[in-house]
Amino acid sequence: MDVIWFVIVTLVGGAIIGILGKMVAPGDRDKIPFWLTVVCGIVGMLVGSYLYWALFGSNNPRFDGHKAEPDNATNGIDWMRHLWQVVVAAVAVMLAAAVTGRGKSSRLS
Template sequence: MEITGIISGLIIGIVIGALGRLVIPGRQRIPIWLTIVIGVVAALVGTAIAAALGVADTGGVDWIELGIQVALAALGVSLSIGMYGKRRE
């Protein structure tokens, strides 16, 4: 893997993680690095799911793939809020 692939993966992970945080209402008390990790994992898993469903390569913007990724990021953020919040208290 080239360095540009790693950098673009991190940027996409940051965007997906931020969108996942925006979907969840209220304040999330998790660190930004955890949001980035959740975003990167959600982007990778969401792409794999979209490829399995056959909607990964469409003409134009892949809205279905993006929706899957954001939904996975929101799920990851909500799960980590519960786990991280209980550990911190």
């Protein structure tokens, strides 16, 4: 049952983080499909969490009876970790738009 919840949380969280990443990405990034936005959000969730953990969270003291972990590094909501996730997702959206060629205008003049 844990695997099912992991997949559900990853897909829903990836969609939310991907949409937020698409909103803050500079330029015209609305041309990538929704499934690619979710993939960028999942990349943002995973890479952003581990970047935050490696830089800031790994030395946090114990709290709430457990050791700090990459997916729960502070007491309460990890706002900074989520900010890192959105930034990484925005970078992933920009890369996806550049690789797929959909970020450029196709207007012929």
